[in-house]
Amino acid sequence: MKSALVLEGGAMRGLFTAGVIDVLMENGIDFDGAIGVSAGACFGCNIKSKQRGRVLRYSLRFCKDEKYCSFRSLIKTGNLYNAEYSYHTVPNELDIFDTETFQKNPMEFYVVATDANTGQPLYHRCVDGKENDLGWIQASSAIPVFAKAVLVDGYTMYDGGIADPIPYAKMRELGYKKEVLVLTQPKEYRKKPQKYMNVLKRLLYKYPALLQRMENRYQAYNQTLDAIQKEEQAGNIFVIRPPKPLNIGSVCHDPEELKRVYYMGRFEAVKQLKALKEFMQKEL
Numbered sequence: 001m002k003s004a005l006v007l008e009g010g011a012m013r014g015l016f017t018a019g020v021i022d023v024l025m026e027n028g029i030d031f032d033g034a035i036g037v038s039a040g041a042c043f044g045c046n047i048k049s050k051q052r053g054r055v056l057r058y059s060l061r062f063c064k065d066e067k068y069c070s071f072r073s074l075i076k077t078g079n080l081y082n083a084e085y086s087y088h089t090v091p092n093e094l095d096i097f098d099t100e101t102f103q104k105n106p107m108e109f110y111v112v113a114t115d116a117n118t119g120q121p122l123y124h125r126c127v128d129g130k131e132n133d134l135g136w137i138q139a140s141s142a143i144p145v146f147a148k149a150v151l152v153d154g155y156t157m158y159d160g161g162i163a164d165p166i167p168y169a170k171m172r173e174l175g176y177k178k179e180v181l182v183l184t185q186p187k188e189y190r191k192k193p194q195k196y197m198n199v200l201k202r203l204l205y206k207y208p209a210l211l212q213r214m215e216n217r218y219q220a221y222n223q224t225l226d227a228i229q230k231e232e233q234a235g236n237i238f239v240i241r242p243p244k245p246l247n248i249g250s251v252c253h254d255p256e257e258l259k260r261v262y263y264m265g266r267f268e269a270v271k272q273l274k275a276l277k278e279f280m281q282k283e284l
Contacts, residue, residue, distance in 0.1 A: 002032040003280065004176035005047070006168045009038025009141070009161045010184035011250035013242075015258050017182050018043045018055035019265025020240055025052045027273060029280065033108040033176050035123075035167050037160040040182070041111040041140040048109045049102040049129060056262050058095040060255045069251055078148040080251065087138045102129035110174075112160030112167050113139040116149050119209035121163035123170060124153075144204055144214070146250075162213055166224050168237065178284055180276065181228065183241040190225065191218040238279040240268055 005024075007017055017040055025047060036044035043055045062068035068090070073082040091097035102109075109126045113136060126133035132152065139150035139157035149156045164170065168179050194200070194214050204211055231237045248261050269276075 001178050001284065002176045003178040003180070004168075004171040005031045005034040005044075006166060006171060006179055006181045007034065007036040007040030007044040008166050008181070008183045008185075009036075009040045009159070010246075011039055011143075012248045012252045012258070013184035013246045013261065014039025014043045015056070015059065015248070015261040016184050016242055016246055016265035016268075018046075018059075019262040019267075020182050020269040021047045022052050022056075023266050023269035023273070025050060027277075029276065031107055031180070033110070033171065033174070035110040035112065035171055036137075036140070037112045037165055037167060038141045038143075039184075041137045041160070045097075045102070045109060045111075045126065045129065045133075045137060048105050048107055048126075049098040050105065051098055051101075054095065054097075056258070058090060059258050059262075061095070062090065063255060063258060064253050074146065080143075080146040081141070083138060083147075087134045091134065097129060099129040103127070110167075110170075111136050111140045112164050112170075113142075113150070113155070113157040114160055114163040114210065114213065116156040116158050116207045116210050119163060119207075119213035121160065121167070121170075122155060122157060123167075143250075144200065144210070158210065162210065162217060165217075165221055166228065168228065168231075178280070179236075180238045180240070180279070183228075183239060184246065186242050186244050187229070189245070191221045193218050235279075236284060238272075238276055240272055240276075242268065 046054050066072050067082055067085045069081045074080045111124050113122045115122050124136040135152040139152055140160040142150050143159045149158055197215055201211055232239050246261050248257055252258055
């Protein structure tokens with residue numbers, strides 16, 4: 001029975017996910033496949049390259065660097081997270097992303113992006129961790145207004161969380177029957193309607209299908225959460241989530257806050273480690 005790890009996004013809430021995946025790596029819990037959305041893609045790819053601790057390390061190193069993430073970057077480049085610096089300089093020069101291990105690891109790693117023209121989810125299997133894959137990871141994290149649309153493989157794309165924020169159903173479609181989900185909101189959380197839709201409609205007028213998806217996103221997301229909880233209660237999936245709101249912004253320049261969220265992820269993973277190992281061993 002093929003196993004899959006499903007990683008939700010959530011900007012800097014993704015440090016919770018980073019803490020979880022580091023504990024998984026430390027305890028030799030492997031998966032046949034994984035899929036990441038937005039921050040889940042940016043941070044989750046390190047489980048395939050087996051780089052425990054890398055996410056926290058570079059997050060702390062660059063969190064105050066204006067070249068990495070700043071409103072100055074947004075004004076200058078159109079991206080809050082400077083695309084050239086974040087997706088090229090950092091992984092290729094400053095904190096090397098281990099593409100060799102990434103390629104050798106048999107675990108399949110997928111990312112999700114949203115087609116700006118159709119509003120539909122697009123799925124990409126990362127094969128080497130190099131430029132094309134990094135382009136898809138960037139697309140998966142490209143939040144409208146705070147990032148420019150990303151052009152890769154003939155698609156114009158934005159944040160994957162718009163179309164498929166928790167893609168456990170896609171992994172089942174691909175044949176992964178045993179799934180572990182890492183979510184970044186507490187169990188009682190439900191998404192509210194998109195704010196500032198009138199502003200978004202003026203800024204993104206070229207993409208009516210994307211706008212419609214964004215306007216209805218909260219309903220689809222909440223339906224997905226309801227379905228996940230039913231599956232969880234039935235014992236069909238295993239979910240690791242924060243016990244309370246993480247209360248960290250989409251941008252965070254405070255190293256202590258980044259560490260706080262990361263160690264919350266570690267704590268929850270360790271707390272559920274025994275139950276997780278039992279889930280991974282049982283037949284469904």
